[in-house]
Structure formats: C-alpha cells, structure tokens
Amino acid sequence: MAKKEVNAISPTRAENYPEWYQQVIRAADLAEQSPVRGCMVIKPWGYAMWENVQRVLDAKFKATGHKNAYFPIFIPKSFLEKEAEHVEGFAKECAVVTHHRLEAGPDGKLVPAGELEEPLIVRPTSETIIGAMFSKWVQSYRDLPLLINQWANVVRWELRTRMFLRTTEFLWQEGHTVHATPEEAIAEARKMLDVYAEFAETYMAMPVIKGEKSPAERFPGAVSTWTIEAMMQDGKALQAGTSHNLGQNFAKSSEIKYLDAQGVLQFAWTTSWGVSTRLIGGLVMTHSDDDGLIVPPRLAPAHIVILPVTAKAEDPEAVLAYCRKLRDELCALRYHERNLEVELDERDLRGGEKAWSWIKKGVPIRLEIGPRDMAQNAVFMARRDTKDKESMARDAFISAAPGILDAMQKGMFERAKAFRQSRTREIDSEAELYAYFGTNQDEAAPSQAGFALTHWSGDPEIEAKLKAELGVTLRCIPLEASAPGTCPFTGKPSKQRVIWARAY
C-alpha cells in the first residue's frame, strides 16, 4: 500500500520560501543560530562543504599563480579612511575595537578599560591593511605582478542577517593583486571571474551569468566590478562572487608604487576578488527540494551513505562485514580530484528514520543493504536527485558509481539552468516590466518573476526608480553581449540588454 506523499520539509518552497530555506538548513544540519547576534555556527556537514569549496578554489588560485598569505583581522581606523569611497561604503557596518582590557566595575560586572589610542576596525575587507603591506613589498617592476590570496573571516555589521547569505561574521577568500599596467589588472580581474564561474558551474552545478556591475552597484573604491549572478528557486538573484579592478585608487591611497624599467616612479594597478560562505546558501537555494538539501557530488562531504539493514538478519555481523568491505572498495575509487567518500551509518536507528536523515542532508547516493542484498551479492541504490531506486549487482554498482555521480552532477546543473531559462524573459516595454515584477513583494510565497532582460541606456535614475518602485536592481551587464536596441525607459539607444531582478 503506497503511503501518502509526505515532504520532509515544512513549509514547502511554494508555501513560504524564506522559512523553507531556514528549515532546510536545520534539517540538513548545516548550521544553526549562535548566541551572538547575526552570527551562525557552521556545523560539520555545512563546514565540510565549505572545506570542499576551499580545497577546489585554493588549487585553482595556485594554478593561476597566486600564493596564500594572512593579514591581521584588525585594521587601524586611519587606514580605512584613506580611500574616500571605500570608507563611505563600509563605515556604516564596521565593528570597532576601542578597548583592550576588562575590569570589574562597582557592581562586579566587567567593563571595558584601557582605551586604545586609535580604534581598530574588525576587517570588513582587507584592501587597506593589505595595501599598507603591499606598499612595502612592491618597489620595482620586477616585483610585479604580486598575486596574493587570503582565506579569512570578515565582519560586516549588517542590519539584517540570514544564514549563510548574510551573516555578521562570514568566511571568505579575498585575492589581492598588484600589476604594472591597467590592462594586466583588468585581465587578472576577468581571469578570476572566469575561475569563479567555472567553479560555480562545474562544482556547484549552479549556472551563473558573468557580467559587469553598474556604477551604482560597484564595490566601494573600485573602477569596475564584475560579478557572477545566479538565480535561486524563488527567482531572486544571488551575487555569488565578485572581482574588482581597483585601478590606481588603492595604490594611491596606500602608496603602492614601483620604479618602471625606465626608472620612473609609477603607481601600481590593483585588483581584488572574493567569494564567501554565501556560496553555501546559494547551493542550498539552487538545488534543494521539499525533502531537504541535494548536494552536488563534486562538493559533497560524502558521496555515498551505506545503511545496513540488520534488524531481521540472522547474522547482522555478516551484513555489517559486507557493508564495510563495500565501503572500503568504494573509498579506494577515484572521483575527480579526490577519492569517493563513503559514510557507513551504523547508528542504532530505525531504517526509515535513518534514511530520511540522509535524504534531508542531501547525500547523493544511498545504499540500503540487508540480508537479501547480501545473498544476491547486490546493493539497493537510491539517488537523491531523481529519487530513482533500483537493485544493482554489487560489482556493477562499484564500477558505475563515479558515472552515476557525474550524471547527477550534470543533471543538477541542467535542471538549474532550465529553471533559470524558464524564469528569464526579454522585456521591451516599461509596462511589461512592471507587470512582470508585480507589486506583491510582501508575500512569503515566491513570485513567478525572475530575470528580466531589457535594454538600458545607462541612466542611474532608471536604476533608482526601479529599485524604489519594484524592489528590483540591475544585477549585471552581461559579458556575453546581446544586440543593440532602444532603452524602453528613456527611448535612448542601448548597447545591449541588462539583467534586472530582485536579489538577496
């Protein structure tokens, strides 16, 4: 008798998307709220995914010539003040350290003491402190390019936080490079954007659109900012990574200068680029369903979980031995740049409960193995993405496993891309744009809108108007340019279409 279809996550995506997102994170045991305002605790299953992000990206950074280094978490206030636009962009969201000691007050409670002569800012980003060091490291054109990356935590005192997407403290990497010419700096920034895009699509199975930010959306202090934009399942955009050409702005404020081959002192050209733990949020919102997370195999903390079914077995130990041997053989298999990672779940839980816990965690493949499978030298396999289940000969599964995972990876990417396609529309009139985005921004249930591609003549007033009236921002000017046309808002000529969307 078929059981009633029940979803593991309540509410569903359609019922209340923001709440669903929170519930998926909880159900998959990725992270939880901490006692500290706006700060989360990343739990092992979530952190393992971040470690996989780190592992893959770190290798890519090194392959493109970058070296890792580490700079202080504290930035003297005066450093942040050096670049005017930069200060303006970050001043409102800085954690400031003003004291270095605690003393017992009259009521026995600890009060800050030992006021600092100059307050220290907990880094919201490290351009200024790294620039100060780079000014010492760069003397000659022979020192260039200087290609540095740092894995770090940063703090931005945002007014509103969401798990992974925007937390007060978050983990990220920030690349900082110095070049002799503007062309090299631009090429570097674009190269790293390509690295991000390739990572997002190949590893996260998250399709992204590469593009340039409008001046209004640029990083504070940058000459140009490029972005990869992804679409979440509620049709909202997520800025998943950015790369900045900083021109000479920071070189000038930090005095990064070099003697060129002609012996002339020149200001250098710098870039910075970063992705953060926000990627995990993007991964959740790109792939999860109403039963919980679905992890793309290339980033999965575990590719396969083996669930021994021993309750009715005459010889449970034999089933366990069969499972352990299977695990060992699978773990010896190569899957891209690492071996297969296999969990053997021997917890003393009921079968259904145990299976559901892994469904919610999104492990790509589940193997349920009991006496019957063992007797037939088989495995019972369930795929998380398609929910397909089948019994397979043991050895056939072992040789097929990497291929099945690759098929999942590809299927997840294609599914996400098809979704994005279904929610992307070319729009040529203001009225149609307003109809498309509607006005029901307060509903918990996601709207049916997504990306709107319109022409745009470059007027910031139009951006401001659409933001105010529709809550829509210009996500990017795609690098893959479309044909020229006419701006539907101003009637002026437009070089290409741009992407509008509501965003996280």
Add this chain to the structure above:
RNA sequence: CGGGGCGUAGCGCAGUCUGGUAGCGCGCACGGUUCGGGACCGUGAAGUCGGAGGUUCAAAUCCUCUCGCCCCGACCA
C-alpha cells in the same frame, strides 16, 4: 534603523484577553512488541515562561524598560 510578527522543556506550540500550584505534541532515556521509506504500547527525565524593574496576598498572564529572533523595507557578499 522604520513597519509587522514572535520569545513558555532540545524542537513545534497552547495557556496571556478574564492574574490563582507549568501544559500538549514531537524528540530524548528505559522496558517490551516491531523493523527493506518517517512504528506502537508503557514508564520516566527535562522549564529561572527571553531579561530587569514595577503593581498585587498572588504574575507566563497586567504596566514600564530592555535583549533577541523571523518576515518586509532601507543597507549589503
């Protein structure tokens, strides 16, 4: 920081209007029956009712102030 909602056992909630001994479901522990997709019966442990003041014989409940969380907005990765 503005608007709205909410803080009661690990989680989800009722109780608050109308003050009178702290409740329910799930989870957890133990025992038993079960077991290939979320089992059932029994027993049990678990709470400074977010915090601080106040009113009162008596406060989860009324008043004041605070802290935090969620949603929307503004800001932003």
